[in-house]
Amino acid sequence: MIQNDLDSLTVTDMDAGELFSGSASGRLIKGYAAPCSYTPRIDRDYLFHESMREIVVWLLSTPEERADPLYIFGPTGSGKTSLVRQLAARLNYPVFEVTAHGRLEFPDLAGHLSVQNASMAFQYGPLALAMQYGGIFLLNEMDLLDPATATGLNGVLDGGPLCIPENGGEIIHPHPMFRFVATANTNGASDDSGLYQGTLRQNIALMDRFWLCEVGYPDPTTEESLLERMAPDIPHELRKSMVSFANEIRRLFTGEGDTQKYGETIEVTFSTRTLIRWAMLTIRFQPLSRQGIQPIRYALDRALGYRASRETRAMLHELAQRMFPTSTT
Structure with a gap:
């Protein structure tokens, strides 16, 4: 057939x-x-x-x-x-x-x-x-x-x-x-x-x-448009911040972070598919905000953080705390 x-x-x-x-x-x-x-x-x-x-x-x-x-x-x-x-x-x-x-x-x-x-x-x-x-x-x-x-x-x-x-x-x-x-x-x-x-x-x-x-990662405008399609319930400014966060992790992965020493990298990166997963999980975990849990940081672990070492995961949490201090969808 x-x-x-x-x-x-x-x-x-x-x-x-x-x-x-x-x-x-x-x-x-x-x-x-x-x-x-x-x-x-x-x-x-x-x-x-x-x-x-x-x-x-x-x-x-x-x-x-x-x-x-x-x-x-x-x-x-x-x-x-x-x-x-x-x-x-x-x-x-x-x-x-x-x-x-x-x-x-x-x-x-x-x-x-x-x-x-x-x-x-x-x-x-x-x-x-x-x-x-x-x-x-x-x-x-x-x-x-x-x-x-x-x-x-x-x-x-x-x-x-x-x-x-x-x-x-x-x-x-x-x-x-x-x-x-x-x-x-x-x-x-x-x-x-x-x-x-x-x-x-x-x-x-x-x-x-x-x-x-x-082929590199899509430019921020393209990824922001993609998140707008896939997760329209997330506010525009928050979507932009999520893309910025992903690009910062990519720079750390390739050793191009502003504070990194030569040859210093992290072991995980933010693919576009991980970015989409993070956005979708953020929406799913939105009800947790009523319990005092911030959905965007909670979803970050499920999308990426649990794949990282303890040190890298702590760094992800620190960066997320700075970029998403009180954000919810």
Whole structure:
């Protein structure tokens, strides 16, 4: 049934401006006429930030131009994966997604033999399906992948076919709509900050094949607009203060705080998803204000503080006390 769903995909042209900004631009971008079971759902509350422009330009490359594979890197929780999903959702693009780890092997991507109906049959992996049917292969946390395994992707990254020895030497030539996207916290040169344990330095020849795109946290205006949509019951000035608090924690996480010494960091950060969780929990815990408990600081522990060390959590409480001395929603 899934194969029939993928077989029915029909390529179509869409107006890029109308699709992403609501105003027709005359610049056409290729997508699919209808979604399939692998197409992400559109999040109507999602707000695109400035980094989308680079990825849209990358998507505008025609199949004849054969766009380079894309490597998106940036801090945790900055929205790298969700940005790709939401762009794909609006283009009805199927996304075949896998998260890398140190034990991931090439057959996990291409496919392997498995038992089906009491007999052995070959099961295609996400990379093979994306190449065969013209989808986006999304490899998350690529800098956790063993460089030797990653090097096995070089031929595919160059636009070559995928050979599957386990399936009788089958050759899968890339569909014209096939796209390869990798996301990571580092730029592939390993992590010298100590923030992302387990990341590995990738082969320079592998990284040379990618178009690199850096995605940071959304600007304050974007996050304030997002909170306005998600938590309109929180007063405007309080939402602004919450965004300011989140950005201060991010600076402390990256060692850029005003009072931090060189190399000094904290072990947690405020992703956009954590910011939204904090706002939603603040609203849920509002009844506690009648018991003398401040909802915004109570929710902070549940959204972030309990993940921190005792020292960092105390610092969060001290900062929250200064920024939210008596605030309630």
